[in-house]
Amino acid sequence: MAQPNELTDTSRLLTPADEIPISRFRLVASRVIESWPAKISLAILVLVVICSLVPGLVAPRDPFAQDLSLRLVPPAWSERGVPGYWLGTDQLGRDTLSRIIEGTRITVLVSLFAVSVSGLVGVAAGLAAGFYGGKTDAIILRLIDIQLAFPLILLVIAVVAVVGPSLTNLIIVMGLSGWPRFARVVRGSVLTVRHLEFVDAARSIGASRVRIMSQHILPNIMSAIIVYASFEIARMILLEATLSFLGLGVQPPTPTWGGMISDGRKYISQSWAISLIPGVAIALVILAFNVLGDSLRDALDPQLDERL
Amino acid sequence: MISKPPVSAEASPDSGRHADNEASQEPLLIATDLRRYFSLPDGLFRKSSRKVKAVDGVNLTIGAGETLGLVGESGCGKSTLGRMLVRLDEPTAGDVIFEGQNISMLSEGELKPVRRRIQMVFQNPFSSLNPRKTIGETICEPLIVHGVGDARSRQARAMELLDIVGLRREHYNRYPHQFSGGQRQRIGIARAFALEPKLIVCDEPVSALDVSIQSQILNLIEDLQRAFGVSYLFISHDLRVVEHVSDRVAVMYLGRIVEEAPTAILYRSPRHPYTQALLAAVPVPDPSVEQTDIVLEGGVPNPIDPPQGCHFHPRCPLAVDRCRIEMPPLFESNGHKVRCWINGPGMHEA
Numbered sequence: 001m002a003q004p005n006e007l008t009d010t011s012r013l014l015t016p017a018d019e020i021p022i023s024r025f026r027l028v029a030s031r032v033i034e035s036w037p038a039k040i041s042l043a044i045l046v047l048v049v050i051c052s053l054v055p056g057l058v059a060p061r062d063p064f065a066q067d068l069s070l071r072l073v074p075p076a077w078s079e080r081g082v083p084g085y086w087l088g089t090d091q092l093g094r095d096t097l098s099r100i101i102e103g104t105r106i107t108v109l110v111s112l113f114a115v116s117v118s119g120l121v122g123v124a125a126g127l128a129a130g131f132y133g134g135k136t137d138a139i140i141l142r143l144i145d146i147q148l149a150f151p152l153i154l155l156v157i158a159v160v161a162v163v164g165p166s167l168t169n170l171i172i173v174m175g176l177s178g179w180p181r182f183a184r185v186v187r188g189s190v191l192t193v194r195h196l197e198f199v200d201a202a203r204s205i206g207a208s209r210v211r212i213m214s215q216h217i218l219p220n221i222m223s224a225i226i227v228y229a230s231f232e233i234a235r236m237i238l239l240e241a242t243l244s245f246l247g248l249g250v251q252p253p254t255p256t257w258g259g260m261i262s263d264g265r266k267y268i269s270q271s272w273a274i275s276l277i278p279g280v281a282i283a284l285v286i287l288a289f290n291v292l293g294d295s296l297r298d299a300l301d302p303q304l305d306e307r308l
Numbered sequence: 309m310i311s312k313p314p315v316s317a318e319a320s321p322d323s324g325r326h327a328d329n330e331a332s333q334e335p336l337l338i339a340t341d342l343r344r345y346f347s348l349p350d351g352l353f354r355k356s357s358r359k360v361k362a363v364d365g366v367n368l369t370i371g372a373g374e375t376l377g378l379v380g381e382s383g384c385g386k387s388t389l390g391r392m393l394v395r396l397d398e399p400t401a402g403d404v405i406f407e408g409q410n411i412s413m414l415s416e417g418e419l420k421p422v423r424r425r426i427q428m429v430f431q432n433p434f435s436s437l438n439p440r441k442t443i444g445e446t447i448c449e450p451l452i453v454h455g456v457g458d459a460r461s462r463q464a465r466a467m468e469l470l471d472i473v474g475l476r477r478e479h480y481n482r483y484p485h486q487f488s489g490g491q492r493q494r495i496g497i498a499r500a501f502a503l504e505p506k507l508i509v510c511d512e513p514v515s516a517l518d519v520s521i522q523s524q525i526l527n528l529i530e531d532l533q534r535a536f537g538v539s540y541l542f543i544s545h546d547l548r549v550v551e552h553v554s555d556r557v558a559v560m561y562l563g564r565i566v567e568e569a570p571t572a573i574l575y576r577s578p579r580h581p582y583t584q585a586l587l588a589a590v591p592v593p594d595p596s597v598e599q600t601d602i603v604l605e606g607g608v609p610n611p612i613d614p615p616q617g618c619h620f621h622p623r624c625p626l627a628v629d630r631c632r633i634e635m636p637p638l639f640e641s642n643g644h645k646v647r648c649w650i651n652g653p654g655m656h657e658a
Contacts, residue, residue, distance in 0.1 A: 197435045198438040200430065200436075205449060205503075206420045215441075215449075219441075
């Protein structure tokens with residue numbers, strides 16, 4: 001039997017395509033939007049971002065302009081619909097579509113910042129807990145337990161009631177409400193990576209703890225973090241909607257999706273559309289974030305590089 | 309790529325090749341009475357008094373340019389011993405003197421310059437390379453950590469190392485998953501050699517590889533020793549592999565060294581009953597040779613509660629009353645050490 005030679009192995013791997021350096025970002029980006037659901041999700045999110053950046057350009061009408069002669073108009077496709085008011089009007093005759101578009105501003109702003117806050121705190125805490133173990137781990141875990149033992153909504157309501165419902169307060173409170181879950185996810189991922197031999201290898205080289213955490217552990221748990229963050233954004237949108245619904249969010253007349261649902265509740269027997277439409281908007285955006293999070297996780301795995 | 313004949317075709321006239329100059333020189337590394345106890349969790353909050361003695365009073369020396377083989381069953385503590393020498397594990401007690409410096413108590417900061425001179429090759433080539441780093445980044449990392457050179461010179465050095473371990477320079481920008489097990493182990497070896505260490509602990513470096521690849525990696529390890537004069541602690545459960553690469557061999561059983569001798573002597577005339585049984589179990593690739601197996605009864609005892617006296621006595625065909633009561637010391641004559649009451653005496657105590 002011929003001695004198996006690793007050279008054959010190598011030459012098989014050496015295809016011409018390998019030699020062309022492809023930027024990692026473009027590689028990942030092209031893979032993210034491979035599937036149709038991901039493409040649609042991305043389109044929805046791009047639309048949302050545009051709406052939140054320049055609502056004035058997208059909205060057909062002034063979202064604050066009231067017209068009491070056109071109260072509770074149903075969407076344009078129904079019999080009593082009024083042309084020009086595509087999604088109908090609310091109890092003060094304000095255009096629902098324009099208010100949805102204006103509402104993305106708060107929704108996107110609050111949820112993105114809140115996730116950033118909870119992500120920063122949560123990743124730091126989770127990394128420390130998972131990497132150092134022992135007492136550090138025990139203390140952080142107890143803190144997580146303490147906070148999770150509190151009903152989230154109750155906690156946020158209590159804090160907002162004390163500090164007042166400003167935009168900044170809302171972001172900080174919502175952000176801090178999310179860190180324990182983040183920390184748990186990160187800690188769990190760290191534990192699976194930390195005992196792999198390449199971490200030992202880095203230690204045996206003499207790499208500092210900071211280097212091991214940032215260069216070896218973090219990149220290997222990044223996909224878990226990104227995916228979790230995408231779910232967290234969805235949860236934050238929901239939380240913001242809940243707070244607005246309860247009247248603890250951003251105050252009227254600034255339109256928010258949760259606030260619109262809350263307003264429409266009183267008129268639900270006369271006009272189903274006022275509450276339903278912002279609800280659908282919330283559901284769509286959350287779905288888009290989740291789908292995109294999933295495909296991002298897959299795309300970030302370098303083991304799929306050959307698929308191109 | 310290494311163009312040497314496979315292991316089996318190669319006679320090994322050079323085993324024990326460093327035996328002559330070793331006595332005159334100061335050993336590179338001396339470990340004395342090295343211990344590592346793991347305490348077992350007992351209940352929810354209490355720390356238990358029960359301990360696993362993974363390594364229990366091991367002495368060993370490794371000379372410059374020498375390969376010390378360390379064999380034993382899984383769970384006998386050989387990996388823990390190796391990890392303590394590179395300080396991936398903290399010794400519970402004992403000293404490690406490396407180039408005249410006691411490194412067993414150094415802080416992580418004090419240890420950094422020492423880490424440059426002691427490196428490790430790991431068992432599993434599939435988990436020992438960071439999947440998110442290119443080969444070049446992995447090989448350059450030791451150089452970056454120790455501030456060697458600038459980006460350009462580090463890259464040049466990494467390319468050179470790729471040549472040395474028989475990989476191609478084009479591999480520099482690839483990721484680990486694009487390589488076979490043998491190639492990955494070459495990358496691991498290149499990383500270990502990047503800082504030109506004096507001692508490399510090889511923890512089962514070929515056990516995860518196909519037999520055909522094993523010989524290539526073993527030859528590479530030996531070639532590199534010849535070229536760079538590095539010392540190895542070569543940990544393995546495979547007696548043939550250890551015979552091939554080692555100058556001296558130490559046999560471990562339940563956290564202690566039970567026999568240690570120059571390779572040729574140990575394989576020709578093993579003295580400890582455990583070593584004898586292990587060697588009798590090595591298959592000989594020749595149907596005309598009649599093999600006499602020494603069948604060991606039972607399994608390895610629970611290390612939480614090792615047997616009294618000689619740890620090996622419950623399985624030992626030669627055991628007498630004394631073996632059940634008193635742990636034998638390491639008897640030594642002419643560099644052949646044996647921990648046995650029956651086959652040891654006649655030598656003098658170490």
